[in-house]
Each structure stands twice: as structure tokens, then as C-alpha cells.
Amino acid sequence: MKNQKQAMLYGLGTVLLWSTVATAFKLALRDLAPVQMLLIAVAASVLVMAIILMLQGRWHLVFSLSRQQYVQSIGMGLINPCLYYFFLFGAFDRLPAQEAQPLNYTWALVLAYLSVPFLGQRLRRLDIIAGLVCYAGVVVIATRGAVTSLSFEDPIGVSLALGSTVIWASYWIIATRDTRDPVVGLFLNFLFGLPVIAVICWWTEGLDFALGTSLAAALYVGVFEMGIAFVLWSYAMKKAENTSKVSNLIFISPFLSLVFIYFILGEHILYSTYIGLVLIMAGLWLQQRRVKAREEALVDGG
Template sequence: MTSTSNQKQAMLYGLATVLLWSTVATAFKLALADLAPVQMLLVACAASVVVMAVILLVQGRWRQVFKLSGRQYLQSFGMGLINPCLYYFLLFGAFDRLPAQEAQPLNYTWALVLAYLSVPFLGQKLRGLDILAGLVCYAGVVVIATRGQVASLSFSDPLGVSLALGSTLVWASYWILATRDTRDPVVGLFLNFLFGFPVLALVCWWTVGLSLPATGSLAAAVYVGVFEMGVAFVLWSHAMKKAENTSKVSNLIFISPFLSLVFIYFILGERILPSTYLGLVLIVGGLWLQQQKVRQREKVLNED
């Protein structure tokens, strides 16, 4: 298969992933209408475990689940406490408190947090461009969190904003740890969710109970588990494997937050504030600046 064909397939996989990512903020809010965050997480985790098991069976990789070492199974439990347990608990908690148009852009700053954490933990260098990207990104965070009242620095919901930003720290930390993960990516994610599920069930039972309403919220939680936690991960993995130019595929993620606002407006009926548009442009602009490092590295590799 030619490199042009591979790149086209990568772009198609990437676009499909971006489309799914663009719907999940709306699905989060629909699920949280009748479910507590931990209940939503329990349902989504269960759906994700099922869909990833099916994917492994279809791809002929199911046997790999049983061929890991004891240390790797222990690793699966530890990673499962981070993702899905802690990360999604913080993220869903943020969406429970904030409008989707605020929580969703704040979550996108995780890529910048990852760049900063890579300095002490992966030995990467912090450049002036990274600092500038951070200033631009977090200027957008302040604009969104204050709903445009920047001078007052009065956050609309300090706890909700803290949960959203906390989730970016957890998610970035998860990917730092994942750089040392030798498991097959889908097998690893499946086991993380499988080991995380009993913990979530126990916490759910202890706090809000296991009684779930048979409403649209339940269907929305299943949707999140199937597509955001399962299918999207596999599609994005395929996109990265097929890509001859990964930066072109990676750039597709910048479409997602803007497309997400379309779903939020038409399905949730949220009036999109001018501060959301301005803050989102700043956040995406900061992330674009930070991505220049990746583009430069890829250009050097291609020249070699």
C-alpha cells in the first residue's frame, strides 16, 4: 500500500475520532442529568470494558490478555486507579458543575500540562515557545472561567474549574506513566478499565447507591463508554499507525472543540457566550504554538 493511501486512511481515522470526541461533551451533560458522576462513570466503564473485549476478539488479540506477567497485572490495577477511576471522576465532576461550553475547553489544556510534566519526568527541554504557549492557553482558561470578567478574577464556579484543571494534571500524568508501558495499548486499556470497574462499583455503592434510572441519561452514559472510552481510542491508534505525517493528523484535534460547540448549542441548548469563543481561540492558539515543537522535530526526521 502506498504512503499516500496510508496517509488518506490515517486522515479518515483521525476525522472519525475527532467527530466522536466532538460529541462527548454533550453526551456527558445528557448523562449527568439523572446520574451522579460516579454512577455515570460506572456505567461508562462497564460499556467500555465490553466494547474493548469485542475489539480484542475481532482483532484476534484476546489471548494477549492472559499472557502478561504478574507485575503487568499489578500495573493494570494501578493504572486503572488513575484512568478511568480518578481522571474521569474529576472530569465528570467538572461537567456536573460547569456548563459544557466551559468544562470542555478547559479539559483541552491537558496537552500543555503534558508538555510541562515531560520536562522533569522525561528529561525534555522547556523552550521559550512552551512558556508563551502556556501564557496564551491559560489566558483563555481565565477568560472562560470568569465568563469574560477577567479584571474581577471572580470564577463562576471555583470548584468546577479546579476539577477540570485537576483532570488535565491526572490525564497528563497518566500518559507520562504510559511511556513506560510495554503492554499492547488496547490490551492495557482494557485491563485498566477491567481492574478499575470493581473499585468504581464499590465507591458507587458506598456513596450514591447502585440504583440507576432507566432514562436517556443511562443511554448517554453507555454512549460515552462505547465511543469516548473505547472506539475513539482504537480509531486514533490506527490513525497514528497509518500516518506518514503524524503532525497533519494531530492537527485534526483542533477541529474538535469548535465542532463540539455546535452540538452543545443545538442539542443542549446552551447559549454560547462570547467569552467562550474568545477563551477557546486562546486555548487552541496556545496548543497550536506548543505543537510547533512536534512539527519541527518531524521536519528534521524527514530531512534525515
Template sequence: MTNQKQAMMYGLATVLLWSTVATAFKLALRDLAPMQMLLIACMASIVVMAIILKLQGRWHLVFSLSRRQYVQSVGMGLVNPCLYYFVLFGAFDRLPAQEAQPLNYTWALVLAYLSVPFLGQRLRKVDILAGLVCYAGVVVIATRGQVTSLTFSDPLGVGFALGSTLVWASYWIIATRDERDPVVGLFLNFLFGLPVIAVICGLTEGFDMPSGTSLAAAIYVGVFEMGVAFVLWSYAMKKAENTSKVSNLIFISPFLSLVFIYFILGEVILPSTYIGLVLIMGGLWLQQLKVKAREAELAREQ
């Protein structure tokens, strides 16, 4: 099997996992507060990443970093998982999954915009056009099709969803200067973020956790969305001979996610969700043209 085929398999497995997490979020939040869910998911993620590092023979790397890198782990842990997932879970707690999930996908566009001031990249006309198309989709979904009224179904929930894209994009901007092994870095971020999450959870919601479906869904999120999916996507990017083909797989995820949302959560998918999602994916596709052009340019230079 070629490296590209392996990359596509890893990518498809990741997309399948990503497609289930919106449903898992809502199942967990039926009986858990966002901070309780975050605590459970963070603990599950730490365990699964520790197992992965041990199986890969990279556990020793956890103890071989510099003092500066451990301090960096504390700072990045406050962003992800602490701030990012609290804001994201807050959005899913207030909005239907079919609304929160597509809005979160605009983080890739936010990343492109933030790369201009912080990474010195150029903003092209296609980026501006992609933004207009994407955020037209956001307005359609957030207003449930009542675009002319500009009356949002849940302004705070929409704010949380869009805020999560800003936090996540900022995290990846910071991560561009991260020299740690990716899995080791994520493991330490979560490990140092866990005490902060536990303290906040204890002071606000308490530790009286329900058992059953909500608990299982929170563990699922920690194991697969926060842990396994990250490792699989890392493998996909490492194996890929053509990264744009693998990256394009993410466009499958939000549509497949609607299938799980409909059949498992029982949400009636509104026409505005389909229209808005197509606009958001269309805008992200336009933005991807920039990446493809850069790859083609690099290929010609080689």
C-alpha cells in the same frame, strides 16, 4: 488508498466522536451522579474493548502478560478510569459544557510541562508563551469574560476541570513506559478499575440507576469516548506518514463540539467562550510547533 489518507479518515472519525462527548456527558449527568455515570460507562467500555480484541484476534494477549504487568494494570486503572473520569465528570457536573470542555483541552500543555521533570525534555520559550496564551483563555472562560474581577463562575468546577488535565497528562507520562499492547492495556486498566468504582458507587450514590436518555448517554460515553475513539486514534497514529497533520485534526473538535452543545443541550454560547477557546487553541498550536520542529529534525537525520 494511501496510508496517510487512511490515517486522516481514522483521525476525522475520532474527532467527530470526541466532538460529541461533552454533550453526552451533560445528558448523562442530568439524572446520574458522576460516580454512577462512571460505573455505567466503564462497564460499557470493557464490553466494547473485549469485542474489539476478539474481532482483531488479540484476545489471547490479555492472558499472556507478566505478573508485573498485571500489577501495573491495577495501578494504572486507579488513575484511568477511576481518578481521571471521576474528576472530569465532576467538572461537567458543575460547569456548563461550553466551559468544562475547552478547559480540559489544556491537558496537552500540561503534558509538555510535566515532560520536563519526568522525561527530561527541554522547556523552550515557545512552551512558556503557549502556556501564557492558553491560560489567558482559561481565565476568560472561567470568569465568563469578567477578567479584571477574577471572579470564577464555579471555582470548584474549574478546579476539577484543570485537575483532570493534570491527572490525564500524568497518566500519559506513566504510559510512556508501558510495554503492553495499547488496547489490551486499556482494557485491563478498566477491568481492574471497575471493582473500585463499583464499591465507591455503592457506598456513596447507590445502584438505583434511572433509565432513558441519561442511561443511554452514559453507555454512549463508554462505548465511543472510552472505547472506539481510542482504537480509531491508535489506528490513525499507526497509519500516519505525517503525524503532525493527523494531530492537527484535534483543533477541529472543540469548535465542532460547540455546535452540538448549542443545538442539543440548548446552551447559549457566550462570547467569552469563543474568545477563551480561540486563545486555548492558539496556545496549543504554538506548542505544536515544537512537535513539528522535532519531526522535521528527525526527517533530516534520516
């Protein structure tokens, strides 16, 4: 049954978890290579999602899919978690958290643009304006305020962060044709992606993980960012009477994240980060308005 109050609570819980992960990423990457962190996090996430499916009485769904859906799980697992998190953790390994985190939020805009050729959606003037505003914020953050020089502090890190948005948006476009149960689908994607990550980790960095804060942070990422947060958000969407109100909670996350980055990581937050983040959020808000207007038009037309 729909319950907007419960939906908002689930949404707020998700946003709180998402707000902590940039800090957890950096803590994990202090002593772990990105691929080592990914292996630990994905393994933890697979275990958590398996437990969730068992507690919900839906474990049998894991074994009730068609051969084509299992093949689909392998393909999607190579995209997420493998390719997406290789890029994302690589970006966080090279950039300060206050820079990598806002850049990653531009995936929603990339999704809108990729939906034009792949889903047949129309590109409107508001989408273009939103993109200009959003990517102006990207330039401000990536140049640390030196906009006129266009001198990027770490072009590889910025490229990895922006590349992750393309991969993540592509994943969700492919997911529009996914008929599997969302949690079952994510569980299988991660389960099939795990051996690939394990082999790459063993071949490149080794499987020797020191006990300590970094290991705990990687486990936290797997349990909460990759596991519980996804389930909470799916509950929020199912319970919502008004999905746009729940979706708007996302805009709290990057600003709250800066609080954790400042107090836990001790990063000095640059003015360029604030300015760039405001521009990115403004661009995403404009894009959200366009989506909301389209949804209202469909309701009125129906």
C-alpha cells in the same frame, strides 16, 4: 501498511466522536451522579474493548502478560479511569459544557510541562509563550469574560477541570514506559478499575439507575468516547505517513463540539467561550509547532 488517506478518515471519525462527548456527558449527568455515570460508562467500555480484541484475534494477549504488567494495570487503572474521570465528570457536573470542555483541552500543554522534570525534556521559550496564551484563554472562560475581577463563577468546577488535565498528562507520561499492546493495556486498566468504581458507587450513590436518556448517554460515552474512539485514533496513528497532519485534526473537535452543545443542550454560547477557546487553541497550536520542529530536527539529524 501506511496509508495517509485512511489515517485521515480514522482521524476524522475519532474527532467526530470526541466532538459529541461533552454533550453526552451533560445529558448523562442530568439524572445520574458522576460516579454512577462513570460506572455505567466504564462497564460498557470494558465490554466493547473485549469484543474488539476478540474480533481482532488478539484476545489471547490479555492472558500473556507478566505479573508485573498485571500489577501495572491495577495502578494505571486507579489513575485512568478511576481518578481521571472522577475529576472530569465532577467538572462537567458543576460547569456548563461550553466551559468544562475547552478547559480539558489544556492537558496537552500540561503534558509538555510535566515532560520537563519527568522525561528530561527541555522547556523552550515557545512553550512558555504557548502556556501564557493557553491559560489566558482559561481565565477568560472561567471568569466568563470578567477577566479584571478574576471572579470565578465556580472555582471548584474549574479546579476539577484543570486537575483532570494534570491527571491525564501524568497518565500519558507513565504510559511512555508501557510496553503492553495499547488496546489490551486500556482494557485491563478499565477492567481492574471497574470494581473500585462499583464499590464507591454502591457506597455513595447506590446502584439504582433509572432507564432513560441519561442511562443511554452514559452507555454512549462508554462505547464511543472510552472505547471505539481510542481504537480509531490508534489506527489513525498507525496508518499515518504524516502524524502531524492527523494530530492537527484535534483542533476541529472543540469548535464542532460547541455546535452540538448549542443545538442539543440548548446552551447559549457566551462570547467569552469563543474568545477563550480561540486562545486555548492558539496556545496548543504554538506548542504543536514546537513539537513538530523537534521531530523535524531529529529526522534531519538522523
